[in-house]
Amino acid sequence: MSEESIRSYLASVESRLAADGCGPRWEDWAGAPVLVGRRADFRTRWAATNLHLFTVAAAVPEITDPVVDTFTPQKLTYAKKNKGGLPVGMQTGVACFPVLVGDRIDPAAMAWAEGKQRNRFACFARPVVVDSAQGYVGMCRGKPAIGRACAGHLVEKGARCFPPQG
Numbered sequence: 001m002s003e004e005s006i007r008s009y010l011a012s013v014e015s016r017l018a019a020d021g022c023g024p025r026w027e028d029w030a031g032a033p034v035l036v037g038r039r040a041d042f043r044t045r046w047a048a049t050n051l052h053l054f055t056v057a058a059a060v061p062e063i064t065d066p067v068v069d070t071f072t073p074q075k076l077t078y079a080k081k082n083k084g085g086l087p088v089g090m091q092t093g094v095a096c097f098p099v100l101v102g103d104r105i106d107p108a109a110m111a112w113a114e115g116k117q118r119n120r121f122a123c124f125a126r127p128v129v130v131d132s133a134q135g136y137v138g139m140c141r142g143k144p145a146i147g148r149a150c151a152g153h154l155v156e157k158g159a160r161c162f163p164p165q166g
Helices: 002-019 065-082 107-115 148-161
Strands: 025-029 032-043 049-059 092-102 118-120 123-125 128-131 136-139
Touching (some): 002 092, 065 107, 065 118, 107 128
Parallel strands (some): 092 128
16 A cells, blocks of 8 residues: 555645646645645625635654644645735635545544635635545535535535545
8 A cells, every 4th residue: 555555645636636627737846745726716696706716635654633723724725825916805716625645544534634625814724634544534524604605615625635535
């Protein structure tokens, strides 16, 4: 399993992001390859808002609660800084899937990712933890009060881009 299953999962995410129009690309972040994809969607039912959706995926040797807790806000900040256009909150918002893939997962990290969407003003993060050894994908699949208007869209995108292995 391990390294090959991790690479295989990231390659499948890259393929699904491309099929979804997210323009995936690999970047070097401090010597580590990171998959980045982005797209923007506009819906009048979101109060005529343009939602910039970023995916940032990385392989890590071990996923712990502190790792996912640090990775998530860093990637949401990255998304906010790189979205372009109007400032967030002015008919524009940001959503991010910070994705960590590994084969050694602390159950607390999985629970943290599945627990809830992380919110800032007009910015939402849905962390994704992938256990490549077990083929399990953990992420929030609910519809929270804050960000509820676009929650269904995020649930759909998450299910499409990050299915369990198998």
